[in-house]
Each structure stands twice: as C-alpha cells, then as structure tokens.
Amino acid sequence: MIKIKTLLGFFIKVGIFCTFLGALVVAGGYFYLKPQLPDVEQLRDIKLQTPLRIYSADQKLIAEFGEKRRVPINYEQIPEPFVQAILAAEDSRYFDHGGIDFKGLARAAFQLASTGRIKTGGSTITMQVARNYLLTLERTFIRKFKEIILSLQMERQLSKKEILELYVNKIYLGNRAYGIQAAANVYYGRDIDQLTLAELAMIAGLPKAPSAYNPLANPPRALERRNWILARMQRLGYIDSSQMAEAQQAPITAAYHGADIELYAPYIAEMVRSDLLSRYGESIYIDGFNAYTTIRSADQRAANQAVVAGLMAYELRHGYRGAEQQWDASLTEQQYLDKLRQIPSYASLEPAVVLAVSDPKAELQNASLLLRTGELVELNWDGISWARPFKSVNSRGPEPTQAAQVLAKGDLVRLLQTDKGWVLRQIPQVQSALVSLSTKNGAIRALVGGFSFQQSKFNRVVQGTRQPGSNFKPFVYTAALASGFTPASIINDAPVVFEDKNLESSWRPENYSKEFFGPTRFREALYKSRNLVSIRILRTLGVKPTLEYIQRFGFDGSRLPKNLSLALGSADVTPLELATGYAVFANGGFKVEPYWLERVTDRRGDELYQAQPMTVCEGCIYVPEPDQTGEDASLTELDTPPLEQELQEGETLTSLPLAPRIIDEQTAYLINNIMQDVIKRGTGRKAGKLGRKDLAGKTGTTNDLKDAWFSGFNRDLVASVWVGFDQPQTLGRREFGSTAALPIWIDYMEQALQGLPEAPLIPPQGIVSVRIDPETGLLAYPGQKNAIFEVFRKQDVPTAAAVRQGASASQDSSEDLF
Known part of the structure; x- marks a missing residue:
C-alpha cells in the first residue's frame, strides 16, 4: 500500500511537472509568436474581394466583372435556420466556447491516434476565420498554434456575430461562389433569405469540401451530406422530426445560375469597364465597386429589339444563304446534341440541327429539329417559306415549294422563337448601331453597338467611323441659315461640273433620281435631300468657314473633307457624334457632351465619382x-x-455646369422646323406612324448604297441609327436610309417615347410666320390660292411680293441664282 501511494505521488508530481512544463512551452510559444501575428483589429475593416457590378440608371444589373462572385451580407441578413445549419455542420458549440473547442480538439486527436484519420474536425468557426483571413493554409504545427492564439484574441476583441459574419462571407462554396449569398444566387438563383430549409442545409454542407459535396458535380454525396446536417439539426433541437423528414425528402433543385444579369447591354458595360480601368486600375475587379450608368432599362430593351428586328427584316428581304454547317447525316441524336452544345447563341437566334424533313409529296411541309437544350421542335411551313435562295444583294432565287428545297438532315441552322412558334432565320452579315441620348445633358439612354456582342465586340457606335451621306446635310444647312439664308431662299437644282484642286478629276454630282428640278426652295431641298442644291449652298458659304462652323457641333476636323463633297456627307463620323450633333437642333442650340457613367460607389456605398454633365438650362x-x-x-x-x-x-x-450655346435660338428653331418636314412630307414619312407632331430628323444614304442612316429627335430625346456592312459594300439597290435604318429608329422611338407628352419647340422671339409664293419664295400676292406659310427671322421676311401668273417676273431669272 505504501509503495502504491509512493508510486501514485510520483506520477502526480510528474504530471504536475509536465503540465507546468507544457504551460511554459505554450507561454513561451505565445510570447515568441505574438509579435509575428497579424492584428486581429484589422478584421473590422477587412476588404473582401468583390467583383465590379454595373447597373442601369434604374438599378438593373447589366454586368459583373471579377473572378470571384461575392455579395457580402451582414449578420442580420443571415436566416436563423442557416445559422443553425452551419453550426450543426461545422461547430455546434460555437456560442459556448471561447474560440477553441477543447473537447473537439481532444476528440479529433483521439480519432487520429486510434484510427489514423480524423472523422470530425477540431477547428472551430473562429479558428477557420483566423486561418482564412489572417494566415496561410499550410499544414504545420506552428500555423496551427498561431491559429489557436489568434482565435483566442478574436474572441476577446470581436463579438460572436461579427466572427460568424466574417465566416459566411469568406468561405468558398464552389462554382466561383464566395460567401453564402453568392452561393444562393449560383445554385438556386435566389437570395439566401428566400431558400427552403433543405436548400439552406445543402449550402451549409459545402464548406467542408465544395467539390466533393457540390450538388451540381456530385448530387448523391451532396444529398447524403445535406440529410446528415438535417439530422444533426434535429438532434440539437433546432428542428423537429417532421421538419427534418420533410426537408430530407425534398429533391435536389440546385442548378447553375450565372450572374443574374437583368438587362442586356454588353456594349455599354464594356465602355464602363474600360473607363473605370483607366481611372482606378485593376482594383476595380476586386474592390466591390458599383457603377451606375445613364442607361434606362426600358429604352435599352427597346433598342435591342429594334436592332435585331431591323436586321432580321433586312435578311428576309434578301434571301436565305443556306445552312451554317452541314453535319454528317449518319450521326446519332446524342452526337448531334454534343456538337450543338459547342455552338453559341447570338442575340435571339438559337442553333438547331435538322433531324428530318417532310416528304416532298406530303400535304404539310415541315421539319423536325433538335435544339442544344435537347428539346425537339417542329418547324412548320410558315417558318420556312420565306427562304428564297440568296444570289446577291440585288437578286433572289424562286420561292420554295417544299421544305426539302431549303433544309436537309444534318443542317446546322438558326431558329427564332416568336408568338407563332419557331421560325427559320440566319445570322445577319449586315450590321447596325443605335444610340440615343438626352438632349438636355447628353446622358446616353440606350446603346447597341452591333447585332450581337458575343458575335462581335466591335462597338460601332463609338468605334465605327462611316460616311453619313445626307444625314450630314442639316449641319451645312444650319451654317447657311446662320449666314443669311432663309427657309424660302431659292437655289437652282441643275447640272454642274466642278473643277476642284482637292479632287482628283472633274466632279459631276447628281441627285439620286438622276433628275434635276430647277429653282428649289431651301426647305424643300433639305427635306427632299437634293444633292446639287446642297453643293451650291456650300459653294456659296465657302468650304473653310463652313468647316469652322460645323466643328462647333463636336466633329473631328481631321475627318471632315476640305472640299465640296462635305455637302453630301463624305466626312467620317460615328453614330455617337451624329446623335450629339443632332441634340443641338433638338434642344434649341446648346452643345451637350455625351456621357454614360453617372456615379461610382465603393463596397460601403460611399460615392467615389459623380458626373457633372453640362446641362441645358x-x-x-x-x-x-x-x-x-x-x-x-x-x-x-x-x-x-x-x-x-x-x-x-x-x-x-x-x-451643374451650363451647356454652352453654339447656335442662336432663331437658327436652331428654323432648322428644327425644316427637319420636321422630313417626317411630314419628305424621306422620313414612315415615322408619321408614331402619330406625333414633335418629331424631326433626316435620312442618309451614301454612294453605292453602302451606308444607311436615320437620325431623329423630339425636344427631349435624340437617336441615330446606322446600317451597313463592316467591310463597306452595297446594301442592295432598294436599301436606303428610309428602308434600312428608319424602321429601326421608329421601333425604338415608339417604345422610348411611350407615355411622354409631345414637346414641340416653341418659336423664340423674332420668329414670324408669313404667307409666301411656293415657286419664288416671295410674299404671296393677295388672294393667291397656292400660297403657303413659311417661318422667318423678322428681319429676313421678303419685302417683295410675287406677281400673278401671266405677269412679267419681278426677279432675276438667271439659271444659277447662287
């Protein structure tokens, strides 16, 4: 007995000594490592890597740029069932321990010693936060010791809620999702507070091994992990047996959801990204910037639809070019599907492969096609019959009478879904651009740089310089009005040959119709787009002073020709430059600068940038x-x-900075008033379908019909549309600004102006309306039946009156009046 007591005392003393020695080692290690440890306090101001998000003016998400998808949330936004699920999965004693769960560590150590592997982790949530935020992921004893020390410090300096908030926002949960809110968006397309208990438990199972328990990559293991967590929640008293059973029986509903883009506006998104990159550098991709554009979502959607519909209409007018590819007709349906999944969609056009075509003798002509979703669809004759073979932009083959004349098994084609079902279409080779902006401050309301950003990232609104043709004439006519011409001035429309040293040879310009109309009123010459009148006006003004005047609208002087071809729109301009110039006609004579970035905020919502546009006031x-x-x-x-x-x-x-006046208000009113006639009785008459009296604009078509334009406006909104090929070539002999570009402008403006009251330009002081003779531009004689009203500056009203028919003319009848 004495020996036993002596031996027991010895072991007690050894135990005390070992404990004391262990304490000394721990204390020594603590004091040795403490200076090397990061400051826990920095966790209060931690910057989580968060992507750049770009929004419309009405806060619809346009784009997201960054490698990591993360949407930080605060503790109050975490659903309580998720807190319970994550504690059941990772750290059930989280709210009871002081950062280190000694029971858990002992259990993990025992498992390691007895089985050679750890079945339940010894790391607490606090320890995981310390490791994820402040340490490396190396597996060493020193790192683990640092982790323990930091965890103890964190528990003293941060609340449990703060630590858990850091945890749920940092953890990687697969598929580029960092944090639980991003995971909810990626796997379920909803926010974390909208998920069911089963879905919350599924996300709670991901931190342990995001790849192994991923419901997309490994559904069986993910289901097993989810149900284990639900059972743990029931044992811990978080849920009852019926809740557990219901959630465990729920099917896996996870599916990949990309960034929740609410508005398709990729061209403007790229403009903003490029702008911010030049301002702030590469940090824009990780610092959680939010950029708000001037784009209005309703306007942008209308622009997207108008451009696609306009280009589709052009394709229908010119015929079917055939299948994109011809695949082996002997392939299986699965092989076709595998190939289809490699083919991208463009705009609204879905790739499909023809599986079967009806017998030519069949009463109903149709075809069966496979979509890349695996869906089988029927294409009826109404969706095929348009497809006359394309021969050239000026000719088509005969109308088909059988589906087999258009389609064959193995054809890779494009389908468009309409209200009446699927129809056959093709990717346009022709391109278009549309931009609209506020005439009051230059804010861009909608921008489409091409048919499809996925097909071509070239932004034709700002990068595509093309000749505007007659779309440019209003700037020359405005210069003329400012120099003393009036809407009633008479200019001769007759053949002329110019010997210009700036031109390679003699120049014999013509009107498109090849006709000449003799003496023509200034107003009529613009709305009927008479080329020879425009040239004579420019020759009278002089090229140099006209160039100087036109550059005040914002055009690059280096891209303006220094010869008489300027009158016919031979300059190189972008759609954005034209729209900005037209805004001056619309707003009464003020120069606005286009802008698309309204403001930028950081991750906390603090404002980093606020636009200060020059504003018409x-x-x-x-x-x-x-x-x-x-x-x-x-x-x-x-x-x-x-x-x-x-x-x-x-x-x-x-x-706000005031927009400068660049043309006087009387000149602005006169050119606006004349351009309204383009829509009332000129080349833009189709726009009359909008039923508004406050619209004005101008068509434009270049030589050989290579470019088609329409730019138009009311007092508040201006839009320019271009249609053409990227490599200039003729659009076809029936394709003008009025047929190719104007319909797109009409479709857009119909939506953009919906609900907005008419806003006609009010005549300024000094503008008067008088009756004139339409043939001479002079005052109408008393009782003249064909007299018309014309507007003038008060000082420019004609002083002479026309004479009755049969009387001698009272004016110079020389051929060339100017």
Whole structure:
C-alpha cells in the first residue's frame, strides 16, 4: 500500500511537472509568436474581394466583372435556420466556447491516434476565420498554434456575430461562389433569405469540401451530406422530426445560375469597364465597386429589339444563304446534341440541327429539329417559306415549294422563337448601331453597338467611323441659315461640273433620281435631300468657314473633307457624334457632351465619382461648387453673392455646369422646323406612324448604297441609327436610309417615347410666320390660292411680293441664282 501511494505521488508530481512544463512551452510559444501575428483589429475593416457590378440608371444589373462572385451580407441578413445549419455542420458549440473547442480538439486527436484519420474536425468557426483571413493554409504545427492564439484574441476583441459574419462571407462554396449569398444566387438563383430549409442545409454542407459535396458535380454525396446536417439539426433541437423528414425528402433543385444579369447591354458595360480601368486600375475587379450608368432599362430593351428586328427584316428581304454547317447525316441524336452544345447563341437566334424533313409529296411541309437544350421542335411551313435562295444583294432565287428545297438532315441552322412558334432565320452579315441620348445633358439612354456582342465586340457606335451621306446635310444647312439664308431662299437644282484642286478629276454630282428640278426652295431641298442644291449652298458659304462652323457641333476636323463633297456627307463620323450633333437642333442650340457613367460607389456605398454633365438650362445662373474653384468661385461668376442676388423672373440657380450655346435660338428653331418636314412630307414619312407632331430628323444614304442612316429627335430625346456592312459594300439597290435604318429608329422611338407628352419647340422671339409664293419664295400676292406659310427671322421676311401668273417676273431669272 505504501509503495502504491509512493508510486501514485510520483506520477502526480510528474504530471504536475509536465503540465507546468507544457504551460511554459505554450507561454513561451505565445510570447515568441505574438509579435509575428497579424492584428486581429484589422478584421473590422477587412476588404473582401468583390467583383465590379454595373447597373442601369434604374438599378438593373447589366454586368459583373471579377473572378470571384461575392455579395457580402451582414449578420442580420443571415436566416436563423442557416445559422443553425452551419453550426450543426461545422461547430455546434460555437456560442459556448471561447474560440477553441477543447473537447473537439481532444476528440479529433483521439480519432487520429486510434484510427489514423480524423472523422470530425477540431477547428472551430473562429479558428477557420483566423486561418482564412489572417494566415496561410499550410499544414504545420506552428500555423496551427498561431491559429489557436489568434482565435483566442478574436474572441476577446470581436463579438460572436461579427466572427460568424466574417465566416459566411469568406468561405468558398464552389462554382466561383464566395460567401453564402453568392452561393444562393449560383445554385438556386435566389437570395439566401428566400431558400427552403433543405436548400439552406445543402449550402451549409459545402464548406467542408465544395467539390466533393457540390450538388451540381456530385448530387448523391451532396444529398447524403445535406440529410446528415438535417439530422444533426434535429438532434440539437433546432428542428423537429417532421421538419427534418420533410426537408430530407425534398429533391435536389440546385442548378447553375450565372450572374443574374437583368438587362442586356454588353456594349455599354464594356465602355464602363474600360473607363473605370483607366481611372482606378485593376482594383476595380476586386474592390466591390458599383457603377451606375445613364442607361434606362426600358429604352435599352427597346433598342435591342429594334436592332435585331431591323436586321432580321433586312435578311428576309434578301434571301436565305443556306445552312451554317452541314453535319454528317449518319450521326446519332446524342452526337448531334454534343456538337450543338459547342455552338453559341447570338442575340435571339438559337442553333438547331435538322433531324428530318417532310416528304416532298406530303400535304404539310415541315421539319423536325433538335435544339442544344435537347428539346425537339417542329418547324412548320410558315417558318420556312420565306427562304428564297440568296444570289446577291440585288437578286433572289424562286420561292420554295417544299421544305426539302431549303433544309436537309444534318443542317446546322438558326431558329427564332416568336408568338407563332419557331421560325427559320440566319445570322445577319449586315450590321447596325443605335444610340440615343438626352438632349438636355447628353446622358446616353440606350446603346447597341452591333447585332450581337458575343458575335462581335466591335462597338460601332463609338468605334465605327462611316460616311453619313445626307444625314450630314442639316449641319451645312444650319451654317447657311446662320449666314443669311432663309427657309424660302431659292437655289437652282441643275447640272454642274466642278473643277476642284482637292479632287482628283472633274466632279459631276447628281441627285439620286438622276433628275434635276430647277429653282428649289431651301426647305424643300433639305427635306427632299437634293444633292446639287446642297453643293451650291456650300459653294456659296465657302468650304473653310463652313468647316469652322460645323466643328462647333463636336466633329473631328481631321475627318471632315476640305472640299465640296462635305455637302453630301463624305466626312467620317460615328453614330455617337451624329446623335450629339443632332441634340443641338433638338434642344434649341446648346452643345451637350455625351456621357454614360453617372456615379461610382465603393463596397460601403460611399460615392467615389459623380458626373457633372453640362446641362441645358435656359434662364439658369451657374454657381460653381466652392471645392471646384475655391471659396470665392461664386463671387467670380456673379457681381453679388448668389443668395443675395435678386433673380429675374424665370431665373434659377444651379451648380451643374451650363451647356454652352453654339447656335442662336432663331437658327436652331428654323432648322428644327425644316427637319420636321422630313417626317411630314419628305424621306422620313414612315415615322408619321408614331402619330406625333414633335418629331424631326433626316435620312442618309451614301454612294453605292453602302451606308444607311436615320437620325431623329423630339425636344427631349435624340437617336441615330446606322446600317451597313463592316467591310463597306452595297446594301442592295432598294436599301436606303428610309428602308434600312428608319424602321429601326421608329421601333425604338415608339417604345422610348411611350407615355411622354409631345414637346414641340416653341418659336423664340423674332420668329414670324408669313404667307409666301411656293415657286419664288416671295410674299404671296393677295388672294393667291397656292400660297403657303413659311417661318422667318423678322428681319429676313421678303419685302417683295410675287406677281400673278401671266405677269412679267419681278426677279432675276438667271439659271444659277447662287
């Protein structure tokens, strides 16, 4: 007995000594490693790698750029069932321990010693946060010791809620999803607070091994893990038996959901990304920036639809070019499906392969096709019969009478889904661009740079310089009005030959119709787009002074021809430049600068950038912000402090920069009024279907019909549309601005102006309307039946009256009046 007591005492002393020695080792290790450890306090201001998100003006998600999908949330946004599920899966004693679960560590150590593997992890959620945020993932004793020390510090300096919030936002959960909100979006297409208990448990099972328990990659193991977590939740008292049974019986509903793009506007998204990259550098992809554009979602959707519909209509007019590819007719349906899944969709056009075509003798002509989704669809004759063979842009083959004349088994074709079912279509070779902007401040409301961004990332709105043809004439005519011409000025439309040293040879310009119409009123010449009149006007003004005048609209002088071809639109311009120039006609004479980025915020919502566009505000007094030009900036602009100044009637103060006036209000009104006739009685008459009286614009078609344009506006919105081939070639002998571009503009404006009241331009002071003789432009004689009303500057009203028919003419009848 004495020996036993002596031996027991010895072991107690050894135990105490070992404990003391262990404590000394731990303490020594603590004091040795502490200076090397990161400061736990930095976790309060941690920056999670969060992608750049780009939104429309009405906060519809347009694009997301960044390798990691993450949507940080705070603790209050975490559903309680998820908290319970993650604790059941990872750390059931989380709210009870002080950062280290010694029972868990002992259990893990025992499992390792007895079985050679760990079945239940010894790391707490706090330890995982320490490792994920502050340490490396190396498997060493030193790293584990650091992890323990940091966990103890974190528990002293941070609350349990703060630590759990850090955990759920950091963890990787597969498929580029970091954090539980991103995982909910990726796997279920919903936010975390909208998921069922079964779905929450599925996500809670991912941290342990995102690849092994991924419901997309390994559904059986994911289901096993989910049900184990639900059982743990029931044992821990979080849910009852009936809730557990119901959730365990729920099927796997996970499916991959890409970034939840709400608005298709890839061209503007790329413009914003490029802009931000130049401003802030590569950090834009990880710092959680949110960029808000000027794009309106309804306008953008209308623009997308209008461009696709316009190009589809062009294709229907010119015939079917045949299958994109011809695959071996002996392939199996599965082999076809495998090949189809490698073919991308473009715009609304889905790839499909023909499986069977009806017998030529069959009463109903149709075809069976396979989509890349695996769906089998029937294409009836109404969706095929349009497909006359394409021969050239000017000719088509005969109308088909049988489906077999158009389709064959193994053909890779494109289908479009319509209200009446699937129809055969083809990817357009022709391209288009559309841009619209606010005439008040240049904010871009919609932008389409081509048929499909996936097909071609070339942005034709800002990168495609093409000749505008007659779409450019209003700028020359405006210069003429500013120089003394009136809407009633008479210019001779007659043949002429020009010997110009800037041209390679003699130039014999013609009207498109090859006809000449003699003396023509200025107004009529513009809305009927008479080429020879435009050239004579420019020759009278002089090329150099006209170029100087036109450049005030924002055109690049280096791309403007320095000869008389300028009058016919031989300049190189972009659709955005044209739309910006047309905004001046619409807003009464003010120059606005186009912009598309409204504001930028950081991950906390703090504003990093706010646009300050030059704004049309007649009657406004501009008061610069003090931080822009110094404390006395307002006193520099005004003789008296702005708040003390007595404002005149109609005047207001504004801190937005004011758009400069570049043409006088009378000239702006006159050109606007003339361009309304383009739609009322000229080449843009089709726009009359919109039923509005406040629209104006101009068509444009270049030589050999290579480019088709329409630019038009009302007082608030302007839009330009271009149609053509990227490598210039003729569109076809019946394709003009009025047939190719104008229908796209009409489809867009019909939606963009919906619900907006008409906003006609109000005549400024000094503008009068008088009756004139339409043949001479002189005042109408008393009782003249064919007299028309014309608008003039008061000082430009004709002083002479026309004479009655049969009387001698009272004006010079020389052939060339100018």
